[in-house]
Amino acid sequence: MRINETSYGLYSYQKQQNRVNHIQTNSSKKTSSSANVEISSQGREISQAMMSDQAQRQQRVQELKQQIAAGTYQIDSGKVADKMIDFWKGTSR
Template identity: 60%
Template sequence: MRINDTKYGLYSYQNQQNRTNISTSPKKTMAATDDVKISTRGREISQSMMSEQTQRQNRIQELKHQIETGTYTVDSNKIAQKIVDFWSSNTK
């Protein structure tokens, strides 16, 4: 058996593959879009959370500054009261 033109067979095969890929690929007629709608209450909650987070970050920065400068003091009465409250609520 003698093969004279090998290119012809290769191109034929590639064309066949291209036709198959085109016919089996899904057709996109419309672009799919997703919509997210957040309710007014959801926006209020989000803004409140961001506000609280900002206040928390400010408080942390304030405490860090106090610790660095040595002006931070611990109120031992508050700590003692929290310990008593914790143990009295857990023993009931």
């Protein structure tokens, strides 16, 4: 068996390693710069309203879980039927 080029695999590995090192160097330069983000007062109000809604929703979910566990949760079959009909008619809200 005759092997002509013994350094072929080494050079391709070295080129790949150089690419990886170059990418890592460039990405570290980009992350070293700082960025400032400012949120408007309206954005803060929206965020607070969303968190408030989330807290209310979480409280309602806990209430429902307790009712289901206690066996006191009542289902209004008329509302369920109305929602199903609205869904199938394509007028669901």
